[in-house]
Amino acid sequence: SEPIEGHDDNNNSNLSLRITWHVHTVNDLSDGKILLVHCKSKDDNLGIHNLTVGSEFSWKFKQQILGATLFWCYMAYYNFYASFDVFWVTEVFLHKCNYHDCIWIARDDEIYLKIFPDQHDEYTHSWESGRLL
Numbered sequence: 001s002e003p004i005e006g007h008d009d010n011n012n013s014n015l016s017l018r019i020t021w022h023v024h025t026v027n028d029l030s031d032g033k034i035l036l037v038h039c040k041s042k043d044d045n046l047g048i049h050n051l052t053v054g055s056e057f058s059w060k061f062k063q064q065i066l067g068a069t070l071f072w073c074y075m076a077y078y079n080f081y082a083s084f085d086v087f088w089v090t091e092v093f094l095h096k097c098n099y100h101d102c103i104w105i106a107r108d109d110e111i112y113l114k115i116f117p118d119q120h121d122e123y124t125h126s127w128e129s130g131r132l133l
Helices: 091-096
Strands: 016-027 035-041 045-051 056-064 071-077 078-086 101-107 110-113 122-126
Touching: 016 035, 016 045, 016 071, 035 056, 045 056, 071 101, 078 101, 078 122, 091 110
Parallel strands: 016 101
Antiparallel strands: 016 056, 035 045, 035 071, 071 078, 101 110, 110 122
């Protein structure tokens, strides 16, 4: 299903690969905690989003043939934050996303990436104390 809010970066289809990639950031925090998400690439700032528990911010794009496609996100709740890459081009990473969907899940303890081939969530990043933004 298509997200209610998101970003579509298909403005240069002549230089894009055929696969449309979807990146999802999901709030799976406890006790009604709001997750702040701010994602961007070299060319696109996707804005700041405040996600309630159980909601997500997602966007889709086509990978550029010329140049490397890279997106990164800053996530924060209360006095904890993390800043990390959410899409980059390596065979191992693309395989983990099943060559289509990269799903990042924010939980109280850590941030996880959904690994499609094995159907499990892999720890990727710890929360740091203090607010960076």
